[in-house]
Amino acid sequence: MNFKYTDYHVHTKWSADIQENGPVFNDYLEIAEKNRINICFLEHYELYYIERDKTNPFYNSKIDDYLEEIDQLKENYNGILGGLEVEYYQDRETELREFMDDYEKDLDFIGGTVHEWIFNYPITSRAKLVELLEKIQMKQVIDDYFKVYKMMIESKIFKNVCHLDTIYRYINENDLKPSDDCDTTEERVLNLGRLCIKNKVRIEYNLSGIRFPINRSFPSKEVVKQLKSERAKFFIGSDSHSLEFFEETIPKVKQAYEFLGLIN
Numbered sequence: 001m002n003f004k005y006t007d008y009h010v011h012t013k014w015s016a017d018i019q020e021n022g023p024v025f026n027d028y029l030e031i032a033e034k035n036r037i038n039i040c041f042l043e044h045y046e047l048y049y050i051e052r053d054k055t056n057p058f059y060n061s062k063i064d065d066y067l068e069e070i071d072q073l074k075e076n077y078n079g080i081l082g083g084l085e086v087e088y089y090q091d092r093e094t095e096l097r098e099f100m101d102d103y104e105k106d107l108d109f110i111g112g113t114v115h116e117w118i119f120n121y122p123i124t125s126r127a128k129l130v131e132l133l134e135k136i137q138m139k140q141v142i143d144d145y146f147k148v149y150k151m152m153i154e155s156k157i158f159k160n161v162c163h164l165d166t167i168y169r170y171i172n173e174n175d176l177k178p179s180d181d182c183d184t185t186e187e188r189v190l191n192l193g194r195l196c197i198k199n200k201v202r203i204e205y206n207l208s209g210i211r212f213p214i215n216r217s218f219p220s221k222e223v224v225k226q227l228k229s230e231r232a233k234f235f236i237g238s239d240s241h242s243l244e245f246f247e248e249t250i251p252k253v254k255q256a257y258e259f260l261g262l263i264n
């Protein structure tokens with residue numbers, strides 16, 4: 001690797017939630033080199049969409065093209081890693097294990113992630129979350145998130161997990177206010193983190209929350225501090241979906257490394 005710091009969570013148009021004219025690898029690399037930071041590309045890899053949606057960038061085994069593109073870039077530049085943000089589905093554990101057996105060795109980094117557990121209702125889309133909340137009570141949605149996330153950790157499919165408490169991206173006091181019966185205690189997030197420690201899973205310190213009204217990392221700095229004192233292992237990601245956010249978050253990524261003492 002080229003530099004002291006690495007942003008482990010960057011999306012290009014290989015991710016389905018980025019426009020066709022969105023950023024490509026080289027757009028990021030230029031900024032990364034100038035700011036002396038390595039990049040790990042962590043594109044969304046969601047089995048259900050890859051199988052069903054012809055417009056998904058990974059439809060029809062395109063993962064091989066992705067790996068080839070990364071390999072080509074590595075010939076001239078050693079500040080990059082090729083990774084995937086792989087969606088956990090509780091009913092697809094067998095396929096996910098097969099996928100890991102086939103591809104884990106070819107990728108530099110894989111992060112497990114939970115955005116949805118009911119197909120096409122990702123809680124990381126505000127519009128979809130609002131739709132979901134018309135059908136299912138908020139307390140239940142939050143409880144289900146924690147339940148599925150716990151299953152992901154305990155499945156031991158992944159060695160790294162992304163944005164531990166991203167359920168609060170839109171459900172928080174600054175946005176969709178939690179109803180009184182919701183358990184939104186810090187303890188609950190800490191317990192997920194403790195489960196990661198127990199299962200030797202690295203936790204993401206995800207800096208994307210500053211883009212949203214919640215205006216904090218996932219998990220919060222306080223939770224990260226506490227889990228660190230309990231010997232959790234972390235990786236740091238901006239979860240950039242644009243060049244602008246990537247560039248403006250670089251100083252924060254570097255500060256996060258210092259905060260966590262991840263620099264040798």
Ligand SMILES: [Zn+2]
Binds near residue numbers: 115
């Ligand atoms: Zn994500």
Ligand SMILES: [Zn+2]
Binds near residue numbers: 009011085239
């Ligand atoms: Zn992401």
